[in-house]
Amino acid sequence: AETLGPVTDEIGVVKITKGDPILIGGYSSQSGGDTNQGIDELRGAELAILDNEGTVLGFEVQLLGEDAQCTAEGGQTAATKIAGNPQVVAVIGPTCSSGARAGAPILWNAGMPSVAFGATAPALTAADRPDGFKGFLRVVPNDLLGADFTATYAFENLGVKTAATIHDGSPYTEQLVRAFEKDFTELGGTIVSSEAVSPTDTDLRPVLTRISTKKPELIFTPVFTSTVGFLLRQKTEITDLAGTQVIGGEGVFSANVIEAAGPNVVGLRIVGPSTDLFSDRFPVFVEAFKSEFGEAPVGGFSAYGYDSMLLTLKAIETAGKTDDEGNLYIGRKALYDAMMATKDLPALTGTLACDEFGDCSAATYAIWEFVSDDASTFAPGENPKRVYP
Amino acid sequence: MPETSLPPPSSAAAPLLEVRGLSKRFGGVAAIRDVDLTVAPGSVHAVIGPNGAGKTSVFNCISSFVQPTSGTIRLDGERIDGLPAHVVARHGVARTYQNVRLFPGMTGLENVLVGAHRTLSVPGWQAVFATPRFRREEAAAREKAMAILEFAGVAHHAGTLARHLAYGDQRRLEIARAVVAGPKLLLLDEPAAGMNPAEGAGLVELIRRIRAELGITVVLIEHHMRVVMAIADRITVIDRGAVLAEGTPAEIQADDSVIAAYLGTRRDTPAEAAAEDASDAGAGAKTGMKAVRA
Amino acid sequence: MSFNVVTSSFRVVRREREAGAEALRIGLIAGVAAVLFCLIGAYVALDKRDVVEGVASFAAVALAAIALVAGYTSAATANRQGRTPRRAVLLAGGAGLAVGACLALMVLATTNLGIRTILVAASPALVRALTFGTTAGSSGQIFLLLAAGFGLGAIGGALATLVPERLRRAIIRGVFVVIFAGLFRDVFFSIASNLPGGVDRMIYGSAGIRLWPAILLFAAVVAWTILRAAAGKPSAARTGGRSKLSIVLLVATVLVLPLITSDFVAQVAMLVALYMLMGMGLNIELGLAGLVDLGFVAFFAVGAYTVALLCSNGPLAIADVSFWVALPVAIVLAAVSGLVFGLPVLRVRGDYLAMATLGLGEIVRVLVLSDALAPVLGGSQGIIEIDRPVLAGISLNTPAELYYLALILAGAVAFISWRLQHARIGRAWLAIREDEDVAQALGIDPVASKLVAYSVGAAFAGAAGAVFAVLVGSVFPHSFQLLVSINVLAILVIGGLGSLPGVLVGAMVLIGLPELLREFGEFRYLFYGVALVAMMHIRPEGLWPAESTKREMADA
Amino acid sequence: MRTLDVRDLTVAYGAISAVRSASFTAAAGKITAVVGANGAGKTTVLNAISGLRDVRAGRIDMDGQDIGALPPHERVRAGIAQVPEGRRLFGRMTVAENLEIGAFVRQDRAKVRQDIERILVLFPRLKERYRQLAGTLSGGEQQMVAMGRAMMADPSVLLLDEPTMGLAPQIVDLVLEAVQAINAQGVTVLLVEQNAYRALEIADQAFVLETGEVTLSGSGEELLSHPRVRSAYLGHDA
Amino acid sequence: MTAAAISAAVRNRTADWWRRSIWVDHLMLAIRVVVAVLVLWGLAGGIAAGTYSAANFASFAMFGLTIGSVYALIALGYTMVYGILRMINFAHGDVMMVGSFAGLFAASSLSGAGLTNDAPLIALPLVLAAGMAVGAAVSVAIERVAYRPFLHVRSLAPLICAIGLSFVLQYGARGLFGTRNRAYPGFGWMEGTVQVAGLTIPIPQIVAFGAALVVLAGLLAIVRLTPLGKAMRAVSEDRDAAALVGIDVSRTIVFTFAIGGAMAGVAGVLYALVFKQITVFMGFFLGIKGFAAAILGGIGNLGGAMLGGLVLGLAEALGPALLLEGYGLPAPYQLKDVIGYGMLVLILIFRPQGLLGERLAAKRA
Ligand SMILES: Nc1ncnc2c1ncn2[C@@H]1O[C@H](COP(=O)(O)OP(=O)(O)OP(=O)(O)O)[C@@H](O)[C@H]1O
Ligand SMILES: Nc1ncnc2c1ncn2[C@@H]1O[C@H](COP(=O)(O)OP(=O)(O)OP(=O)(O)O)[C@@H](O)[C@H]1O
Ligand SMILES: CC(C)C[C@H](N)C(=O)O
Numbered sequence A: 001a002e003t004l005g006p007v008t009d010e011i012g013v014v015k016i017t018k019g020d021p022i023l024i025g026g027y028s029s030q031s032g033g034d035t036n037q038g039i040d041e042l043r044g045a046e047l048a049i050l051d052n053e054g055t056v057l058g059f060e061v062q063l064l065g066e067d068a069q070c071t072a073e074g075g076q077t078a079a080t081k082i083a084g085n086p087q088v089v090a091v092i093g094p095t096c097s098s099g100a101r102a103g104a105p106i107l108w109n110a111g112m113p114s115v116a117f118g119a120t121a122p123a124l125t126a127a128d129r130p131d132g133f134k135g136f137l138r139v140v141p142n143d144l145l146g147a148d149f150t151a152t153y154a155f156e157n158l159g160v161k162t163a164a165t166i167h168d169g170s171p172y173t174e175q176l177v178r179a180f181e182k183d184f185t186e187l188g189g190t191i192v193s194s195e196a197v198s199p200t201d202t203d204l205r206p207v208l209t210r211i212s213t214k215k216p217e218l219i220f221t222p223v224f225t226s227t228v229g230f231l232l233r234q235k236t237e238i239t240d241l242a243g244t245q246v247i248g249g250e251g252v253f254s255a256n257v258i259e260a261a262g263p264n265v266v267g268l269r270i271v272g273p274s275t276d277l278f279s280d281r282f283p284v285f286v287e288a289f290k291s292e293f294g295e296a297p298v299g300g301f302s303a304y305g306y307d308s309m310l311l312t313l314k315a316i317e318t319a320g321k322t323d324d325e326g327n328l329y330i331g332r333k334a335l336y337d338a339m340m341a342t343k344d345l346p347a348l349t350g351t352l353a354c355d356e357f358g359d360c361s362a363a364t365y366a367i368w369e370f371v372s373d374d375a376s377t378f379a380p381g382e383n384p385k386r387v388y389p
Numbered sequence B: 001m002p003e004t005s006l007p008p009p010s011s012a013a014a015p016l017l018e019v020r021g022l023s024k025r026f027g028g029v030a031a032i033r034d035v036d037l038t039v040a041p042g043s044v045h046a047v048i049g050p051n052g053a054g055k056t057s058v059f060n061c062i063s064s065f066v067q068p069t070s071g072t073i074r075l076d077g078e079r080i081d082g083l084p085a086h087v088v089a090r091h092g093v094a095r096t097y098q099n100v101r102l103f104p105g106m107t108g109l110e111n112v113l114v115g116a117h118r119t120l121s122v123p124g125w126q127a128v129f130a131t132p133r134f135r136r137e138e139a140a141a142r143e144k145a146m147a148i149l150e151f152a153g154v155a156h157h158a159g160t161l162a163r164h165l166a167y168g169d170q171r172r173l174e175i176a177r178a179v180v181a182g183p184k185l186l187l188l189d190e191p192a193a194g195m196n197p198a199e200g201a202g203l204v205e206l207i208r209r210i211r212a213e214l215g216i217t218v219v220l221i222e223h224h225m226r227v228v229m230a231i232a233d234r235i236t237v238i239d240r241g242a243v244l245a246e247g248t249p250a251e252i253q254a255d256d257s258v259i260a261a262y263l264g265t266r267r268d269t270p271a272e273a274a275a276e277d278a279s280d281a282g283a284g285a286k287t288g289m290k291a292v293r294a
Numbered sequence C: 001m002s003f004n005v006v007t008s009s010f011r012v013v014r015r016e017r018e019a020g021a022e023a024l025r026i027g028l029i030a031g032v033a034a035v036l037f038c039l040i041g042a043y044v045a046l047d048k049r050d051v052v053e054g055v056a057s058f059a060a061v062a063l064a065a066i067a068l069v070a071g072y073t074s075a076a077t078a079n080r081q082g083r084t085p086r087r088a089v090l091l092a093g094g095a096g097l098a099v100g101a102c103l104a105l106m107v108l109a110t111t112n113l114g115i116r117t118i119l120v121a122a123s124p125a126l127v128r129a130l131t132f133g134t135t136a137g138s139s140g141q142i143f144l145l146l147a148a149g150f151g152l153g154a155i156g157g158a159l160a161t162l163v164p165e166r167l168r169r170a171i172i173r174g175v176f177v178v179i180f181a182g183l184f185r186d187v188f189f190s191i192a193s194n195l196p197g198g199v200d201r202m203i204y205g206s207a208g209i210r211l212w213p214a215i216l217l218f219a220a221v222v223a224w225t226i227l228r229a230a231a232g233k234p235s236a237a238r239t240g241g242r243s244k245l246s247i248v249l250l251v252a253t254v255l256v257l258p259l260i261t262s263d264f265v266a267q268v269a270m271l272v273a274l275y276m277l278m279g280m281g282l283n284i285e286l287g288l289a290g291l292v293d294l295g296f297v298a299f300f301a302v303g304a305y306t307v308a309l310l311c312s313n314g315p316l317a318i319a320d321v322s323f324w325v326a327l328p329v330a331i332v333l334a335a336v337s338g339l340v341f342g343l344p345v346l347r348v349r350g351d352y353l354a355m356a357t358l359g360l361g362e363i364v365r366v367l368v369l370s371d372a373l374a375p376v377l378g379g380s381q382g383i384i385e386i387d388r389p390v391l392a393g394i395s396l397n398t399p400a401e402l403y404y405l406a407l408i409l410a411g412a413v414a415f416i417s418w419r420l421q422h423a424r425i426g427r428a429w430l431a432i433r434e435d436e437d438v439a440q441a442l443g444i445d446p447v448a449s450k451l452v453a454y455s456v457g458a459a460f461a462g463a464a465g466a467v468f469a470v471l472v473g474s475v476f477p478h479s480f481q482l483l484v485s486i487n488v489l490a491i492l493v494i495g496g497l498g499s500l501p502g503v504l505v506g507a508m509v510l511i512g513l514p515e516l517l518r519e520f521g522e523f524r525y526l527f528y529g530v531a532l533v534a535m536m537h538i539r540p541e542g543l544w545p546a547e548s549t550k551r552e553m554a555d556a
Numbered sequence D: 001m002r003t004l005d006v007r008d009l010t011v012a013y014g015a016i017s018a019v020r021s022a023s024f025t026a027a028a029g030k031i032t033a034v035v036g037a038n039g040a041g042k043t044t045v046l047n048a049i050s051g052l053r054d055v056r057a058g059r060i061d062m063d064g065q066d067i068g069a070l071p072p073h074e075r076v077r078a079g080i081a082q083v084p085e086g087r088r089l090f091g092r093m094t095v096a097e098n099l100e101i102g103a104f105v106r107q108d109r110a111k112v113r114q115d116i117e118r119i120l121v122l123f124p125r126l127k128e129r130y131r132q133l134a135g136t137l138s139g140g141e142q143q144m145v146a147m148g149r150a151m152m153a154d155p156s157v158l159l160l161d162e163p164t165m166g167l168a169p170q171i172v173d174l175v176l177e178a179v180q181a182i183n184a185q186g187v188t189v190l191l192v193e194q195n196a197y198r199a200l201e202i203a204d205q206a207f208v209l210e211t212g213e214v215t216l217s218g219s220g221e222e223l224l225s226h227p228r229v230r231s232a233y234l235g236h237d238a
Numbered sequence E: 001m002t003a004a005a006i007s008a009a010v011r012n013r014t015a016d017w018w019r020r021s022i023w024v025d026h027l028m029l030a031i032r033v034v035v036a037v038l039v040l041w042g043l044a045g046g047i048a049a050g051t052y053s054a055a056n057f058a059s060f061a062m063f064g065l066t067i068g069s070v071y072a073l074i075a076l077g078y079t080m081v082y083g084i085l086r087m088i089n090f091a092h093g094d095v096m097m098v099g100s101f102a103g104l105f106a107a108s109s110l111s112g113a114g115l116t117n118d119a120p121l122i123a124l125p126l127v128l129a130a131g132m133a134v135g136a137a138v139s140v141a142i143e144r145v146a147y148r149p150f151l152h153v154r155s156l157a158p159l160i161c162a163i164g165l166s167f168v169l170q171y172g173a174r175g176l177f178g179t180r181n182r183a184y185p186g187f188g189w190m191e192g193t194v195q196v197a198g199l200t201i202p203i204p205q206i207v208a209f210g211a212a213l214v215v216l217a218g219l220l221a222i223v224r225l226t227p228l229g230k231a232m233r234a235v236s237e238d239r240d241a242a243a244l245v246g247i248d249v250s251r252t253i254v255f256t257f258a259i260g261g262a263m264a265g266v267a268g269v270l271y272a273l274v275f276k277q278i279t280v281f282m283g284f285f286l287g288i289k290g291f292a293a294a295i296l297g298g299i300g301n302l303g304g305a306m307l308g309g310l311v312l313g314l315a316e317a318l319g320p321a322l323l324l325e326g327y328g329l330p331a332p333y334q335l336k337d338v339i340g341y342g343m344l345v346l347i348l349i350f351r352p353q354g355l356l357g358e359r360l361a362a363k364r365a
């Protein structure tokens, strides 16, 4: 245990001299294939800081964003770099589960909890996770939940009995698709075709043709904006798929998918977080995002970026102690505990509450359906419309 | 340098190189047609003929640079036609090229060491551990290479990149590279091109020594009749892809068809040159000579 | 991109314009560069990071540098054309003014024209950042931009003409050292934190070097440079940076750096060492044998996956052996895969080979990723829970420990390549590279020699992959992108093709730098690209060229 | 008619100077021969004149105009053509195309056709090979094309670097006669030729280059009979 | 000839082959056999599985030709530049991306004026012109920065510079234009489809295919018929010799880059016309495919680039259906690059100079 100023803490204490900023690390994919996602997330986080007037407890907040790409070694290197700065109190990120797998333990070894905004792999918060992941929290929902919800919706509400899936070779989409397949089959449905593409593919018609020979009633594909765009545009060329519905993932919960898919976006359903709060605050968030960064978020993950930062700032508010000279002391364990104790925190994606394994997401799902191909109408609740529940 | 002096070439001995019915077509062009060529061991054999007659093509076939359309080639009685070029080389055929082809980015010494490649045998792993055997072999190879460079008169360029050599030096280096591995048969394609008469004479000397001291049989293509007449034991004349004549230098010089097709009425033959020398004698001290830097 | 690059023996020289026109040209080019710098969003992003704490951000330094360099170059041209120093400085100011004008135009366009629909970074934040405390878009701001441009240009010009040569060198070096110290804050900070008494916090703030230490550092460097020059010692730069001292320093740095700095630096050093390993492998293929290989990453993948399958605790493990057993297996398997790949493609030459190997590399990546092979290789989920190597009962866990492992391997590999290079096989490789037909006519079996090059190169890459797997503790197909092959190629060329120390230097620069610049996230590859171009312009033959290259370049 | 005046020409390859302060004049409408051993720097001199080599010092004047700063292609437009060492043909173009491209800077189409005819008459062998790729020609045939290509530029100064290399004896005569004929039309010729007899015979003036320096100069006849030339370059033991 | 004579001749042949062949030849033979067996097995299996109808295969072929014409257009630009410099321009794909964005901005303003929808025959050429102009300008800038300074240097520096510029263009464009996917506006009736032999073919695909042919013809005309073309061929073979016949080498190279860049611009716009959405990162991968197509056809050969593009496109579209179906692999389309590149490698093994490339004529001895 370490004692500094008024604070004693098991793991350690960070002292922030008056006038210095509070440093929060961030790691996300800012280069390589998942660039959009990573940039969106960190930008979302920046907005959370701005919404807090740039400060917490009267101290300026500074986000040190590092590039973790979407690879294990990228996450490892970025995490090592952040961990090397003892002034960092907490970390948000990363985008990808592979990066989290390598990075989170490194951060936690340095006493830094991390709040992921993109890494959704179930293993990261599984009951039997290794000790290094104790400091890992996430505001993005665990894939297990989303898959189960979607399968149930498809089978029971839409009443489809046959489905095809497409993933794009990323660990995330593949895992999600597999979970969906399992749940859907367990419910009594049949997976007639389970396909994969690559995120750089532009011509999906051959795959769609293959799927069309199996005549599924539904295609479930949690892939990202470009691929969904191509898929929807080219699906119209495959006559046998005319009646097949498409359900996408929250990776395309954005205005951009409307632009990418053009007129064919109408009727696209996606599974995403559900909350009534969402519809109020989200458009405001998108507007702020646009005016700050010149473009709307590309995908659906920017809101998680916002929420990860929000959760962190709230916890700092709880755990931070000042001394007479106005210096700030943050106990690392105290901060971690404060984070894990998050309950009923109204956030962009819903009401956050952390369970004992670090899953903090609102984790209530909904199915949204796009109803207009005008990108400027993007507003959760209107376009896309919430169709279930 | 091994000091083997060979018995004079005898036509009775089994031929070293025996080319029978060699033909090569490039699309519509018949570059060589039914060429026979027999080279006795230890001899210097010249191949002459007009431009485009097919001389270089014959060399190309022998060294497997191109595959003949038909015909057989035997070295020491063994068929070598159609074998991959490196296998032919391992049988003991080395050559130079009409448009000099050195390894331009390597030094003179390195070029020659590559030439010695097939005589070295220590495996690569020994090089890693620099075993005594490796070191011995390497040192010997270097020594040999230096000796050959000296022999060819380009020792002072051992450290120069081949690309940076003057044309004549490139030719000599190419010869050095070809002989260092001690081939049975050396094919020289216009070795005297780009050399002045004095340098040509030096080349003649070099080729004589190659035969005498290294015991290598030489076949050469050449347009400089002085060089040819000075060293060839036998000459084959090729015209339009076919053998026009074959014989000793004297026979060839007297052959009317050869004169008509190739030699013309020229003055570069030794007889003419001798006459020239005579007329020049005493003309050396003409007036008006300006010695800029004597 | 066949190795035997076509060249001309003559140079294409640009005819220099009259000094005034040249100044305008330089000013406009610099202005466009400055505007682009702002409009790609780099200004706002770099404005958050200080070089000198609270005084100058990176963004400001970069913009100022653009104006300064424009002034400097214009003045140098004027100088060469025999203009008076006064005129030269004036022209330099003009060039700077042009830079300022370009920025002013951009500010006006941003505030009045709504160019943001196309150019997303033309934001109010950008204009705000460029204000120096004036109102955004006001005439005051415009005037300030122009004045600052002129002033900086003139200062650059003065530096080029009025300041004596020695002092100029000293000043330039001083500025560079300060920027360097600010840029690599993390490295130096971690070194400083080994010192007692909180020296680290005294020198560095949270984002950059503090003002007084910066001034002291600058003064010290200037004084040192001048004194050294006065003592008549040639600077390291002029002797090519390869004096005995610099080699000793380099070696010492390589050996102790990870110990005295942070885990992060060790981690970066570790990656550098890995890329060195790969670089030396590719050096055998490309640098010596002239085989362009854009699928090199495949061998890296083979090494990594072998170790993963042999040392993992996960469900896909086929054995659970120690790293020391798996390493040689990985190396051998990589070499064998080199053979297998090499066999069919080696009759293919030059660019065709480049494409064929690129194709093979992609094939391997796609296969590893594929659902079809997922039951064996894990597909996109990769293979996880790979054990760290255990040496004498101690598990090598920290980046520093693994770094030494990689370094020892790299050393061994360097030694092997060096020995091979100077043996029969090495010469055969060079000969094939230079002229395959002739090499063959000298008795070299080209296919066999190339195969040896291929499999030795592959073995080295396999070793790198093996270490990579235990370093990260998991392997995913996404780590084996084409980009890795391209990176290794760039390392070779930037370091100096065919040169072993070149591989070291190239890896340090091309892997080390971008890793250290990780915080610039989205701009990292942009800077990386600029650095590639800049380095090739400064040293086309590479940073530490091979002897033979130096010989060739001597006459160019 | 053009005079080529070279003053204090120094050309260096890195640290080594291949040509050192060489001065000579190729008089207008005359044949000037350059004689020298392998490596003396003959090719280097020609390349410096045609612009293929950067010079370290010295002037190259054509009719009093300094052409030393012009890029090579502009020197061609100024009237200089070269038969380069090693022929340097465009191997993947046909003989016809090689000859045509020799006239790249010329506009007079009709005259160009005539010149091609002339060359084909001079080298009948090329007529047979007219549509063959130059890269597949025999060495001697290539040399003929190289000569023809340079002639196609209709130059006023012709630089010949061993134009008879690899040619059969009768063709050598032909080529040298052609050189004389071209010269007779007022073309200034600078001839590097290892066949020193023949070169000096047809040359009006000549000079000797030894390790990069001009050591002797005079008329062709004078050099032909100079003892040093005879022993070092003509192979006489005089 | 009698049967006996024939069999004797065959025996002779075989004996001679045995005499001359070395281990490499044996190995190549083995590879050929293995490949043939694998392909036949796959084909047989695929046909037996009967997943697809003939109409399906016809559609696959059409898909292949469409993406193939995009590859071909990119490959044409690659080949132009390669032809003259013997060096790959790694940034070519990104020039295409930039050209595509230029076209997008032009199209957006035209569509604001209603032109794209009402008069596509006017609008499309204008959009193409914008793409070509910007592509050419960027390409010339690349030449200036990455190639010109190294014309006389024996080094791979230009290659590395081009790689560097590829990053600069990608991430620079990302900074300038943002990361999001951009949709191209529609071009009126050009968005429709036509019925050909029972197939429904979208018009843009026909436009792209036709444009590729037109571009090929134009380039061939330039190279074969103009003095510039002659100069380009000369420069590509020997810069010194080209200069010696009076060709301005660097100007010729600049023109080549300009043309190549314009081709990239065309490719970028037509790509967008067919696939409707573009991003700043699309250039790199399409560029690689274009490079592959150029190599496949025989680099430096314009017709080869075209053929290579189409063959690659067809292989990707048809390959998984034809070859992999028979093996019953999961998600065969994930492996389409394995087919594409695999075919490329195989073709190169058996034709090391590409489909239409000249055998790099062994230099004359
Ligand atoms: N690849 C080829 N394609 C077409 N014709 C060719 C090819 N190679 C050689 N030839 C032709 O074959 C003939 C013989 O050429 P070869 O090089 O053997 O002549 P040579 O006797 O060596 O002549 P020189 O004395 O001029 O060197 C020439 O006419 C040449 O044009
Ligand atoms: N690129 C180069 N780099 C370095 N040295 C060179 C280069 N080119 C030529 N040299 C050297 O310059 C000298 C003169 O060469 P040059 O080619 O001019 O000779 P030359 O008189 O033409 O000889 P030859 O009759 O053999 O053609 C030689 O010593 C040669 O080694
Ligand atoms: C942004 C996504 C690709 C990341 C994904 N959710 C993962 O867990 O890896």
Ligand SMILES: [Mg+2]
Binding pocket: B055, B056, B057, B098, D138, D139, D140
């Ligand atoms: Mg010949």
Ligand SMILES: [Mg+2]
Binding pocket: B166, B167, D042, D043, D044, D085
């Ligand atoms: Mg010469």
